[in-house]
Amino acid sequence: MSPASLSTAGVLLxxxxxxxxxxxxxxRFLMRNVPGYLDNPARRRLWRAGHAHAGVLVLFSLVAMPYVDQAALPDPVKTLVRLLIVAAPILMPLGFFLSVARPSDTEPNRLIGLTFLGGASLAAGTLTLGVGLL
Known part of the structure; x- marks a missing residue:
């Protein structure tokens, strides 16, 4: 792997x-019946989604790094692809968590938009990488 991909993988790890x-x-929230979690279905679902997306997207990003090095893309585009792919496991979970940060939040606030931004980042990065690998 290239030094840039190794550094990116190190950050992801x-x-x-x-x-x-x-x-x-x-x-812990489940076991201790923390108020604002079990009694708040929106918060419970969004936080569970945030945790799941974080785990899956970190693993996906790690798997993608060696492919970035193999892609027939200019180095600046490879750097952009790395950035776009790594942005997703940061932005999407943040959107899920921060959109219902207060225990009283029963509807997501505007920060849910971070999930869409993370999804767009992932789509752009993987599409560019896929084209570079063909």
Whole structure:
């Protein structure tokens, strides 16, 4: 792997404990019947979605890094692809979590837009990478 992809993979691996911590926190909320979580279906669903997306997208991003190095793309475009793919596991979970950050939130606020931004980032990065691999 290129040094840029190795560095990116290193950053992604460092985020794994944060995903684990998030899972432990959600488990603690369930076990201790924390107010504002079990009694708030919107918050419970969005936080569960945030945790799941974080874990899956971090793994996906790690898997994509060696492919970025193999793509027939100019180096600046490879850098952009890395950035776009890595932005998704940051933006999407943030949107899920922050859109119902307060225990009293029963509807997502405007920060849910971060999930769409993360999805667009992932789509653009993977589409560009796929074209570069063909």
């Amino acid at each position: 460092i985020t794994v404990p944060a995903v684990v911590f998030g899972g432990v926190t959600l488990l």
